[in-house]
Amino acid sequence: MWQQETRRVAHGIRCRVFEHTIRNNGGYLSQACSSADFLATLYTRTLHLGPAIAPPVPRPFAGPPAADNPHAFTGAGYHGEQTPAWDRFIISPAHYALVIYAALIETGRMDAQGLELFNRDGESVEMIGAEHSPGMEVMTGSLGQGLSQALGIAMARQRRGDRGRVWVFLSDGELQEGQTWEAFQVMDHYHLDNIAIIVDVNGQQCDGTVASTLRLGDIAHRLRAFGAEVHDIDGHDIEAIDQAGRSRPEHRPLVLLANTDPCRGMDYLNRRRPKMHYVRFLKPGEKEELEREIRNELYPEGQGDGT
Amino acid sequence: MKLVNKPYAQAFLDFADARPEVLCVSADLTSSCEIDGFRDRHPERFLSMGLTEQNMLSLCGGLALEGLRPFVHTFAVFLYRRPYDQLVNSIAYSNRKVRLMGFLPGITTPGGITHQAIEDIAVLRSLPNMTLLETGDATEVETVLEVADAVEGPVYVRVLRGAVPRLFDTPFAFNQLRSLSQGEDLLVLTAGITTEEAMRASRALRDAGVGVTHLHASTLKPFAREAFLDALSGVRHGVITLENHTIVGGLGSIAAEIMAEAGSGKRLIRLGLQDTFAHGASRPYLMRKYGLDALTLVRAVEELTGETTDIDEAALEAVRLDEVHSAAKAEAL
Numbered sequence: 255m256w257q258q259e260t261r262r263v264a265h266g267i268r269c270r271v272f273e274h275t276i277r278n279n280g281g282y283l284s285q286a287c288s289s290a291d292f293l294a295t296l297y298t299r300t301l302h303l304g305p306a307i308a309p310p311v312p313r314p315f316a317g318p319p320a321a322d323n324p325h326a327f328t329g330a331g332y333h334g335e336q337t338p339a340w341d342r343f344i345i346s347p348a349h350y351a352l353v354i355y356a357a358l359i360e361t362g363r364m365d366a367q368g369l370e371l372f373n374r375d376g377e378s379v380e381m382i383g384a385e386h387s388p389g390m391e392v393m394t395g396s397l398g399q400g401l402s403q404a405l406g407i408a409m410a411r412q413r414r415g416d417r418g419r420v421w422v423f424l425s426d427g428e429l430q431e432g433q434t435w436e437a438f439q440v441m442d443h444y445h446l447d448n449i450a451i452i453v454d455v456n457g458q459q460c461d462g463t464v465a466s467t468l469r470l471g472d473i474a475h476r477l478r479a480f481g482a483e484v485h486d487i488d489g490h491d492i493e494a495i496d497q498a499g500r501s502r503p504e505h506r507p508l509v510l511l512a513n514t515d516p517c518r519g520m521d522y523l524n525r526r527r528p529k530m531h532y533v534r535f536l537k538p539g540e541k542e543e544l545e546r547e548i549r550n551e552l553y554p555e556g557q558g559d560g561t
Numbered sequence: 562m563k564l565v566n567k568p569y570a571q572a573f574l575d576f577a578d579a580r581p582e583v584l585c586v587s588a589d590l591t592s593s594c595e596i597d598g599f600r601d602r603h604p605e606r607f608l609s610m611g612l613t614e615q616n617m618l619s620l621c622g623g624l625a626l627e628g629l630r631p632f633v634h635t636f637a638v639f640l641y642r643r644p645y646d647q648l649v650n651s652i653a654y655s656n657r658k659v660r661l662m663g664f665l666p667g668i669t670t671p672g673g674i675t676h677q678a679i680e681d682i683a684v685l686r687s688l689p690n691m692t693l694l695e696t697g698d699a700t701e702v703e704t705v706l707e708v709a710d711a712v713e714g715p716v717y718v719r720v721l722r723g724a725v726p727r728l729f730d731t732p733f734a735f736n737q738l739r740s741l742s743q744g745e746d747l748l749v750l751t752a753g754i755t756t757e758e759a760m761r762a763s764r765a766l767r768d769a770g771v772g773v774t775h776l777h778a779s780t781l782k783p784f785a786r787e788a789f790l791d792a793l794s795g796v797r798h799g800v801i802t803l804e805n806h807t808i809v810g811g812l813g814s815i816a817a818e819i820m821a822e823a824g825s826g827k828r829l830i831r832l833g834l835q836d837t838f839a840h841g842a843s844r845p846y847l848m849r850k851y852g853l854d855a856l857t858l859v860r861a862v863e864e865l866t867g868e869t870t871d872i873d874e875a876a877l878e879a880v881r882l883d884e885v886h887s888a889a890k891a892e893a894l
Binding site: 433 | 610616620622628629647654656690713
């Protein structure tokens with residue numbers, strides 16, 4: 255049953271990000287909770303990707319791309335060879351990098367050792383993913399630019415007649431950027447239908463909740479008004495995600511609004527509301543308590559020992 | 562000197578006709594950027610992006626990643642002010658081969674501060690991976706496309722439009738300075754529309770016994786440092802730069818950096834917008850008001866040499882080819 259494998263990957267993502275956050279005294283933990291299930295579904299079911307062709311343990315950073323730097327590379331190879339039939343997967347919220355690295359490990363696209371290089375000086379496994387980081391191929395850390403770049407890729411692929419789609423992972427906060435809506439207007443104008451977007455609607459951003467920072471209203475309604483086919487689904491329901499991802503609308507982009515819980519699988523995190531963006535440990539004993547409580551949730555059988 | 566009408570329009574058609582991977586991208590200024598003819602002839606390669614400059618630049622980064630060659634057309638000012646973040650992150654960092662064709666550079670538009678790209682060179686020169694080109698006459702407008710297309714990375718071009726004088730009979734040569742006159746008193750360095758002004762001034766100065774070495778720069782980044790220093794070593798007094806741009810960060814700053822690093826010990830006078838915004842008015846009026854014209858250059862030469870000439874506006878008018886300019890209207894939007 256595919257569901258079993260997808261759930262294993264999702265659980266693995268949560269565990270890896272959790273262990274890493276504990277070891278590193280902080281991390282993007284809520285992003286793993288919200289996105290683990292749909293990322294696991296995408297990587298195991300939806301995305302049509304070839305096997306990874308990049309080094310299992312990522313290479314050190316080789317310098318910025320430049321006319322005189324033949325050594326520069328991107329992390330696209332972790333998503334397989336680029337052929338007309340296969341999909342591309344563009345990660346727009348680059349601060350989900352840790353979650354993506356965990357997903358690549360769980361799906362056998364990167365060696366677990368790769369995570370040891372996370373945020374280490376001179377390495378490519380950066381904290382905010384750059385185009386040289388595993389799974390990345392464009393610069394997206396400045397939010398709102400990933401979708402437009404994916405749009406350029408999709409238009410080029412449409413001209414070539416490629417069958418594969420361009421999938422884009424967006425965060426809901428990015429819907430506040432004007433550029434996102436510029437991109438949707440252009441997709442609508444050109445009837446672009448080889449692009450599919452999944453949004454982590456976790457209702458969280460750096461300052462706190464989206465609702466208190468700058469509310470987005472009825473996202474599905476807004477996106478439909480801009481010409482997209484929208485599936486408003488439970489972002490933890492892997493069967494619903496799998497089903498929605500099979501839709502291939504004509505002449506319009508596909509959007510999956512993955513409504514998620516930023517504490518899913520780690521209920522203890524609810525105590526940190528409303529600020530969930532980045533988990534830091536400031537008070538004595540705070541880390542120990544969080545570790546104990548979440549470890550019990552993640553490993554009910556008691557096998558979690560932090561190793 | 563003769564005026565050529567819309568040299569870019571035909572040049573882009575000729576250039577792109579033979580290159581199917583070239584895409585023409587426009588942000589709602591299609592006829593203003595003289596690409597309406599291309600749009601009508603090759604609608605399948607014309608991408609109308611409307612007023613989505615931020616999206617447009619990121620999207621072109623994606624097109625270039627896939628091996629297509631987007632040439633983006635809009636007013637110069639709209640290519641770097643609003644979408645600067647997109648230019649940095651979606652194009653420059655990744656060294657994407659996107660060609661940014663910037664029309665109405667500096668004060669060549671009466672559109673006022675919102676339309677006048679007066680600090681584009683300063684901003685973009687500081688951005689790694691960028692190549693900056695500036696056209697100074699019809700021949701350079703006609704021949705810049707192949708030069709830009711050959712660059713392994715992003716290129717920003719200041720393009721002249723409408724009725725453009727033909728000053729040169731040899732094509733745009735990448736990273737080479739054009740030597741327009743030889744003299745031993747001082748070096749005048751110009752780019753874009755200021756070159757024509759300096760040509761008039763240097764002729765009047767020659768007749769007044771002042772020897773001017775006049776260099777025209779059409780590649781601003783990189784810059785032909787050695788050729789500039791060679792010319793500098795042959796003049797007595799120093800350098801005057803004249804640019805259609807603020808004197809902060811543009812051609813004058815390029816000269817200053819090179820002269821200081823080489824320890825030249827010679828004087829430098831930077832002419833151009835003196836760290837000020839301009840406003841909406843005709844190009845001749847703005848060039849006079851803000852000191853981007855031949856007369857301002859003559860006065861600066863007098864300051865540098867310490868000797869006055871009797872050159873006045875009338876004398877410079879006499880050098881000017883009146884019949885050429887009487888046909889030219891103030892640049893409209």
